[in-house]
Amino acid sequence: MENKNQPLVSIAIISYNSEKTITDTLDSIKSQTYKNIELIISDDCSKDNTLNIAKSWIEQNRERFINTIIIESDINTGVTYNCNRAYKAANGEFIKDIAADDILLPNYTEDCVIYCLNNLNVNVLYTKINYFTDSTNNILNRKHDYSFFNLQTTDQQKEYLIRYGCPMVPTPSVFYRLSFIKRINYFDERIPMWEDGPMTFKIIESMEKLYLLDKEDVLVRVRNDSLSNHISVSHLKSQALYYYYYCKKYEKTFVKKIYHKIKMFIFLHSDISIFFWVAKILY
Numbered sequence: 510m511e512n513k514n515q516p517l518v519s520i521a522i523i524s525y526n527s528e529k530t531i532t533d534t535l536d537s538i539k540s541q542t543y544k545n546i547e548l549i550i551s552d553d554c555s556k557d558n559t560l561n562i563a564k565s566w567i568e569q570n571r572e573r574f575i576n577t578i579i580i581e582s583d584i585n586t587g588v589t590y591n592c593n594r595a596y597k598a599a600n601g602e603f604i605k606d607i608a609a610d611d612i613l614l615p616n617y618t619e620d621c622v623i624y625c626l627n628n629l630n631v632n633v634l635y636t637k638i639n640y641f642t643d644s645t646n647n648i649l650n651r652k653h654d655y656s657f658f659n660l661q662t663t664d665q666q667k668e669y670l671i672r673y674g675c676p677m678v679p680t681p682s683v684f685y686r687l688s689f690i691k692r693i694n695y696f697d698e699r700i701p702m703w704e705d706g707p708m709t710f711k712i713i714e715s716m717e718k719l720y721l722l723d724k725e726d727v728l729v730r731v732r733n734d735s736l737s738n739h740i741s742v743s744h745l746k747s748q749a750l751y752y753y754y755y756c757k758k759y760e761k762t763f764v765k766k767i768y769h770k771i772k773m774f775i776f777l778h779s780d781i782s783i784f785f786w787v788a789k790i791l792y
Contacts, residue, residue: 515545516626517575518618519601519687522550523591527609528557530730533645534609535566539573543618546573551580551595553588559609576600587701587743596687596695604687610730611681612645617726621684624722632689633712633719636682636726645728653679658721663713670713671759678719680705682727689717699754702747710755 520538524531531550538548550563560581567577580594592606603622607613617636625631635658640649657676660666669676683705693711696704713719 515543516602516622517545517547517600518543518622519547519549519599519604520613520618521592521595521599521604521606522548522563522609523553523588523595523606524550524555524559524563524609525553525585525588525591526555526557526559528555528559528562530610531559531563532566534607534611534613535563535570537612537614538607539570540615541613541618542615543622545575546618547576547578547599547601548574549578549580549595549598551591551598552582553591554582554585587747589696589698589701589704592704593695593698596690599687601687603684604690605684608681608730610732612641612728612730614726614728616724617682620722620724620726624720625684625686628720630718631720632686632717634684634722635679635719636684636722636724638679638682638727638729639725640731641728642731648728649731653677655679655721658719663716663718666713666718667716670710671762674756675706675710676713678709679727680709681729697754700747700750702744703751706748707751707755710751714755 520541522531522534522538527534535548538546548567550567552560552563560579564579567579571577578598580598582591582594595606596604603625605613605618605621620636621634624634637655638653640651641647642649654677657666657669657678660669666676693715697707697711700707709719
């Protein structure tokens with residue numbers, strides 16, 4: 510794609526204590542075949558050397574990007590607020606957020622932009638994903654369920670939502686048209702420790718269709734200390750709040766409504782440790 514035809518894409522790294530992995534993520538963004546990129550790093554008050562590493566990397570690679578933005582928080586606010594700070598600072602026509610330990614394969618941005626330009630009705634696009642451990646040479650080849658995308662209409666996707674809750678979609682690969690995210694008022698800050706599930710629910714509920722690009726373009730890191738693998742009371746409380754704000758109104762149709770109601774009760778009404786262990790079993 511020639512530069513003169515390239516809309517600006519904002520790629521936002523969402524970081525917290527990511528000193529061991531953020532360079533890999535930055536390098537993968539630098540290596541994109543697509544050139545018209547704005548780089549944003551939004552850090553949620555990391556206690557390690559994440560920000561110093563990121564600032565040093567940008568000083569050495571600033572010319573690769575149309576614009577670079579670093580956002581620092583004085584306090585740890587949670588991933589939802591961190592995402593919103595990045596999205597509200599973005600200037601692109603499109604935006605892609607990425608955890609500071611995942612990898613974009615070189616054609617990711619170009620593939621997504623071409624798809625969206627050829628399909629102007631697409632506001633929310635996913636690609637297929639794969640998983641790796643400490644190195645991109647260690648690909649796990651886990652199977653991800655993409656069956657939700659076989660639902661061809663917005664009515665079918667919403668019907669799935671109100672029967673089964675949030676679908677299994679490959680959220681690490683999502684690519685948005687930024688004007689659409691502004692229109693639905695960004696991520697839901699009432700749920701501070703879980704951004705993508707509530708956002709997916711809100712998008713489908715608004716009758717916006719989710720699309721899949723049939724190409725593996727993102728590698729998701731699997732490690733014991735990553736945010737997505739860490740189950741804590743605060744994370745599970747956010748899941749309970751998600752049920753309360755999004756799912757409760759559909760509880761008569763939910764197949765797993767008892768499971769959700771028990772989980773919500775535990776985390777909205779108690780912090781006693783025994784309930785934490787019960788919740789881990791439910792989870």
